[in-house]
Amino acid sequence: MRSPIRLERRLEQPKWLNWAVPLISLVVALVLGAIVLWLTGKNPIDVYQRIFERGFAGKKAFSGALEMATPLAFTGLCAAVAFRMGLINIGGEGQFYVGAIGAAWVGIAIGSAPTGITIALMCLAGMVFGSIYAAIVGLLRAKFNTNEIITSLMMNYLAGILLNYLIFNSTSYWRNPDSPQFPKSKDIAARADWNTYKIFGVEMPIAFLISMLAGVALWFLYKRTRFGFEVSVIADSPKAARYAGIRTSSTIVIVLALSGALAGLGGAADVGNFRGLLDAKGLQMAGYGYTGIVVAALARRNPITTIFVAIFIGGLTKAGYSLQGPDFPSGLVGTLQGLILFTAVAGEILIKYRLRTNVSRAAAVAA
Amino acid sequence: MSQSAVRMTGIVKRFPGVVANDGVDLEIRAGEVHALLGENGAGKSTLSNILTGLYRPDEGTVEVDGEQRVFSSPRDALEAGIGMVHQHFRLVATFTVAENVVLGESGGSLFMNQDEVATRVRELSDRYGLAVDPSARIWQLSVGEQQRVEILKVLYRGAKVLILDEPTAVLTPIEARSLFATLRAMADEGRSVIFISHKLGEVMSVSDRVTVLRGGRTVGTVNTSETSTRGLASMMVGRSVEFERVVRDNPADTSVTVLRVDEISANDDRGRASLHDISLTVGKGEIVGVAGVAGNGQRELAEVISGMRASTSGRISVGDELVKSGKARSAIARGIAHVPEDRLHTGLAASHSVEDNLALKNYRTSTISKFRLLKRRAIREQATALVERYDVKTPNTTTPVRLLSGGNVQKVLLAREFSALPKVLIAASPTRGLDVGAIEAVRERLVAAANEGVGVLLISEDLDEIMSLADRILVMYEGRILDDVPAEGADRERIGLTMGGSNVQEVAK
């Protein structure tokens, strides 16, 4: 049996492919999504038009996109940072929760303090909590060679259980004693300090600015520092890294901790900038961590591109939420995101290989 | 005798960026041992992969028993009676010999009858002198035994044409001799044997006829009885080549020991002991050759000395400084350079650029980085200078090394290792897979380094290489050093025997 498609390894990878392929992937995903919609009796053009209007058209819609993009930028960076070393951290979800728990703790505890300090302390707490949580995965990987994919995923479920326990099933420090009927967390007094700036009529949350800074910092880290060089050598060939005296094990732990810190920072932003409390149900419904993987894959692990892709996926997700109803079923946006991930993954192949068909070759031989 | 079993005409096979076969003709008769001779990269393996249906030729025809055939898979070729013994064995390590032999057999019952298979395997092995236990698992067997399983597999399927790709590369001289007897027995029964090699001596002793390939083309086919080693060599490389013992400008100074290995033991990747109390020294400017059949601990030895593998006991020192066990950084800092066997994926980061690879070991130094930030300009300047000095052919310094030819890959590696001004150099199979020009260049570099006082530990499976370069020869077998002799006037026969584990404990020393 010979498959009709053949892949031929490219010797050179032309630069233009780096941006053309993700764009093509996106278009293909939208076309596939249209087919799914059409098959299930929806009008794809109508659906896409509404997604565009709600997600991107106009200042209000774009403000919504940026708000939704903020957590996705952080989880996208979280996934991208690990991907760069060939590690697959799908624990961004759990690290996000744990970061939120840490930031909420600090937010509740400090009450009121000068603006900059509350934000800094909450961010720090989110990062520390997220990075410790992720470092566990890294330690297991470095020490016992335990597959980081499954452990990080299991820790997502554990973090979810922890959230439920803190808010619903205990009288923890986080839980608001004034609301016994409807369990929720205490309010974060410091939330007022998390500003939103208006730029050309578009509302830009301060957390989004932080994510942009983080993106640039990561780009610098990977391009210009010794650490970045070491990470890229490990990703290319772990043996070469060992040969060159690069400390692989500790680098794995550091990269995962950094990855977790970014997700945790997202959790802090969620608590401070957006919800103003530790929303156990809402966090688990949102699935920011998983969507972040889609963002990082489409951005081809580039931290700066990640921010832009986050805006796009953010708008899509926002539109999905606000349109949800009988004629805009839930699950649609998730399906589209899944398709984007598929085509982004398949697109990676187009960058590495040239696609050839065997059919045309067989015809040539016959002729 | 003149009946042709296989005739390949005008075979062309292109790979991205290379034409591996460019109009090759090959004709094999029934009942002959036919050698296919050529340098690495001459197109021998590609040609045999086409004949066994693994690759499809872009042009040309294949005839078997006078009938034109197109093989679209190895199954087709096997059914036409063509079987191959690959250089890298195609065996499932966790399966038994019998399971490996019946694998892929079409038809037959749904369930396997291990006993029946075992009986048939035993019959075949008796007939051809290929002793092996059918119920043993592959990973328990020695390399020589594994090769017998490969041959049995092909015979079991009733192959009339057997192709053996560099079969002696993994054998001791004695094992090789017994293989030759088996090949002869098969040819006498009317089967055809295609023997792929680049070793002239073997080709002369085993084959009836020889076809020589060079640069993807057929140079010609000659009767072995009408040619000579010298004649074949000049056909193979297009000029006469002879490797003679190198005369050193600046002889070794063994009164100064640069590398001392003291009773080192270490485990292999599976956690089994693979080095047993190895001790050796390398003097200043001395080239010490380590001879042995692959897989007798040479790789582990190189890795332990260069800090890539932790030792379980013993000490390594350069001059009077200890090297920390399992710490490559310590080995690099003490001045140990290492040219590993797997150049592209261990010695280099294949997808990284030439300039990054040239900085792979010194990126931590202050010339290349400051405050943990890389100085990109310094990296580029270093690369430009080294590319020039070591004559690396590359489009520019940002080209990924995996796009370079084998010879240039090795030059990048050598440039980095030599430019670090090491005290000790560990070179593992430094010329393997290179063409003649590149081999000569690498050998000159090694000798030049020794002339400058570097102690060189040359690990190679190519005994000729060791005999021509080394000052002293150690023979390794099963993780031990069995022999230690000066290379000048060394007895080839004795070294060959020792490589196979023959007891020569009472060596003069």
Add this chain to the structure above:
Amino acid sequence: MNSNIFVIIISSAIFYGTPLFYAALGGILTERSGVLNLGVEGTMLIGGVSGAWACLHIGGSAWFTVTMSILVGALAGGLVSTLLAFLCITLKTNQTVAGLAITIFAGAVGLSSYFANIWKVAKTPVPRPIRTMDVFGLADTPVLGPILFRQTSLTYVSWLLAIVATVYLFRTRVGLQLRAVGESPQTADAMGISVIRYRYIHTILGGALAGIGGVFYSLAIVPTWVDGMTKGAGWIAIALVIFGFWRPSLTLLGAYLFGALQSLSSTLKARGVDISGDILDALPFIMTIVVLVLVSSRFAHRRLGAPAALGVPYEREER
């Protein structure tokens, strides 16, 4: 007698372990061919929602409806994993990322939820759930009755499958060739075995079994479709394959162990035992991590029987 708490724990361990076993058995077949399917969770959900849909729409006798629902679930699971097979085998994409893509695409907030919405199966109890049956009238036998004779039809089929799969893998020629493909595709290819065909067939077969596991959730455990109802079972199944050393028999035992952990909190709560449900809920996930750590050193992995070529795309004309 029958209400002895250990009997209840064991019988519900088997009940809750059944879908885990189906998914894990599928994983064994897929991984034995050298393909790592991390899309099990999504595949199970698609199987579950399709089975629920079939149960709501296919009439006939109870037996017929249930059988058809199971088959529809298997078919849906098979289709989803065909997509994975195409990505991993033909396009040679990174298998972990491709599997993850399947789970995000088909998962709790993806296609399975979309289907549930447009087919309107969400929160509608299925009319013909898979029930436990009374085998030979022995269901009320003390101790052994609830454990052995009061299970669902799918449980009994799974016992049969465990035996069939063991014989298939270790006693037949096709099984030998399958294992060769997973251990050393180069060898298999050189011996004329079609690596691509074996990998496609077993990836799809594995997906179909995961689909059946999903149907067990929507037709037997709840039995109503709820978005994301497998709650990580697919991931536990992946760990179970490792835990069972890629052998059906050991995996069956592992599935029941995890089934016990999953059912423990509801069983104990129903019995009035006062224990924090959260800790019990966390147990399967903690156990999975512990198990992975125990078996994941590089040596252990090979010695326990991980297919050597697991997760490595096969490329013939490598140069």
